[in-house]
Amino acid sequence: MLRALMIRDMLLIDRLDLVFQPGLNVLTGETGAGKSILLDCLGFVLGWRGRADLVRQGADLGEVVAEFDLPPGHPAHAVLEDAGITVEDGLILRRTVTPEGRRQAWVNDRRAGAELLRNLSDGLVELHGQHDDRGLLDPRGHRQLLDQFAGSADLLVQVRAAWQSLSQARKARTEADARLAALRAEEEFLRHAVAELDKLNPEPGEDAVLDTRRRTLQAAAKVREDVARAVQALSIQGAEGAMRDAQRWLEGASDRAAEALEGRLDAPLEALARATIELADAQAGVERALDALDMDPAELERAEERLFAIRALARKHSVLPDDLGGLAQDLRARLGALDGSARDMAALEQAETQASDTHRAACAALTALRTEAAGRLDAAMAGELAPLKMERAVFRTVITPDAPGGDGADTVAFTVATNPGAPSGALNRIASGGELSRFLLALKVCLTQGAAGLTLIFDEIDRGVGGATADAVGRRLRRLADEAQVLVVTHSPQVAALGAHHWRVEKRVQGETTRSTVVPLSPPERVDEVARMISGDHVSDAAREAARSLLNA
Numbered sequence: 001m002l003r004a005l006m007i008r009d010m011l012l013i014d015r016l017d018l019v020f021q022p023g024l025n026v027l028t029g030e031t032g033a034g035k036s037i038l039l040d041c042l043g044f045v046l047g048w049r050g051r052a053d054l055v056r057q058g059a060d061l062g063e064v065v066a067e068f069d070l071p072p073g074h075p076a077h078a079v080l081e082d083a084g085i086t087v088e089d090g091l092i093l094r095r096t097v098t099p100e101g102r103r104q105a106w107v108n109d110r111r112a113g114a115e116l117l118r119n120l121s122d123g124l125v126e127l128h129g130q131h132d133d134r135g136l137l138d139p140r141g142h143r144q145l146l147d148q149f150a151g152s153a154d155l156l157v158q159v160r161a162a163w164q165s166l167s168q169a170r171k172a173r174t175e176a177d178a179r180l181a182a183l184r185a186e187e188e189f190l191r192h193a194v195a196e197l198d199k200l201n202p203e204p205g206e207d208a209v210l211d212t213r214r215r216t217l218q219a220a221a222k223v224r225e226d227v228a229r230a231v232q233a234l235s236i237q238g239a240e241g242a243m244r245d246a247q248r249w250l251e252g253a254s255d256r257a258a259e260a261l262e263g264r265l266d267a268p269l270e271a272l273a274r275a276t277i278e279l280a281d282a283q284a285g286v287e288r289a290l291d292a293l294d295m296d297p298a299e300l301e302r303a304e305e306r307l308f309a310i311r312a313l314a315r316k317h318s319v320l321p322d323d324l325g326g327l328a329q330d331l332r333a334r335l336g337a338l339d340g341s342a343r344d345m346a347a348l349e350q351a352e353t354q355a356s357d358t359h360r361a362a363c364a365a366l367t368a369l370r371t372e373a374a375g376r377l378d379a380a381m382a383g384e385l386a387p388l389k390m391e392r393a394v395f396r397t398v399i400t401p402d403a404p405g406g407d408g409a410d411t412v413a414f415t416v417a418t419n420p421g422a423p424s425g426a427l428n429r430i431a432s433g434g435e436l437s438r439f440l441l442a443l444k445v446c447l448t449q450g451a452a453g454l455t456l457i458f459d460e461i462d463r464g465v466g467g468a469t470a471d472a473v474g475r476r477l478r479r480l481a482d483e484a485q486v487l488v489v490t491h492s493p494q495v496a497a498l499g500a501h502h503w504r505v506e507k508r509v510q511g512e513t514t515r516s517t518v519v520p521l522s523p524p525e526r527v528d529e530v531a532r533m534i535s536g537d538h539v540s541d542a543a544r545e546a547a548r549s550l551l552n553a
Contacts, residue, residue, distance in 0.1 A: 009059035024481035026499030034516030047117025075123035150373030162359035207321035384442035497550035
């Protein structure tokens, strides 16, 4: 409920403090007195889009403060909780604007943006009028209104949960389809690559082992050539033969000329004997070394071929040689996914079918509930339209199939036919101004259930009607006010007389300055105001008597 509204330096208002009451609050005044200014200011503090030139001429800052009561369970509590704002009972919205258009807002002294204000306003205030395209005249909101009337909140939760499950199942199946298509596109490559890798079967670290073995074998081949030449040099064809020849020649010479040589060859012969022994040892050692270097000539070729094959395959797949094993595992897994895709896709399709059946069943139950509620709403509207002198008008809630989604599988539209047999259509296209006002009022009376904490504002909803019809409009407004706070801007004396609280909007001119203000009316002042609304500027005794009659009715 709107408890208070404080306005400073906005449009034609310099300073205004209003304290509103529960029930039916009426605001009256001459045309142009500034009643719309109050709505502009309230819309401003609620974050609604409106006119730009809001600051009073000559002022440095315009400000509006609105104070609301929030009963437990009010929808605004959830919005505030999401914003990290704690409210125990009251809610204070404050918003300022400079002449240059800079705006700032606060919610209970916490800085806030216009979006938060608008989200809060959805549960705080509803504005209705002949040009109200934000509320009952907006076909996009008719399904939600019918659901509120039907009490389908629990079933909507089921439908949305089923839709979420179906959406997830569809997404899983779609993603699996995409993966399968990608795998099928590279199936030939996968099978060839896996076969190639399996055939080579490289092991982690094998590249380094092969490279080391290759280098060893290459070095061994070169060394063996040198050792073999050394063996040849030490053999009977080399040093050994030469030494034996020398030894034989010296021994012969020593025997033939022993006296002449006087033993001079003995020492050399002994040395040759020792050298022969050492040479034999050297030859044996070199031959053993040569035997140790003996290898399969094809081993180097085999090592090189495998090393080059591993490196070529690594370059082909743009990985390191040691990563070929991991690549093989990945490719085998992708190939396995491809080979098992039929089984997996069948499971995903079954899950999607089950989710679709569950969602379809929940939608069907919701459609049935909406259809039943539509019948009740149409009957309730017929009962409301008759007292409003529209007993020949026909209101219908039309439910048509729609693409299934999170809110069911229905489109809902409120249609009217102003006379039997006349074509029906949207509210704002079929009804005239006065008829539209009464349709909207009747619809709001039928739809308002448990609206505690909500403020309903009707801006000249009674325009174009008078007499008994205006009285019926006022009584419907007063009935609405039993469940919600109602503020009505009216030019109808019948409606004004039924208000529990009455304010008059006045425009005052002082010198070159024009000001609008709002004053609460005492019982005698209400008589004069209703009489003015009946007779005009000249208030007669008869008009006062008629006003008293209306006020006491």
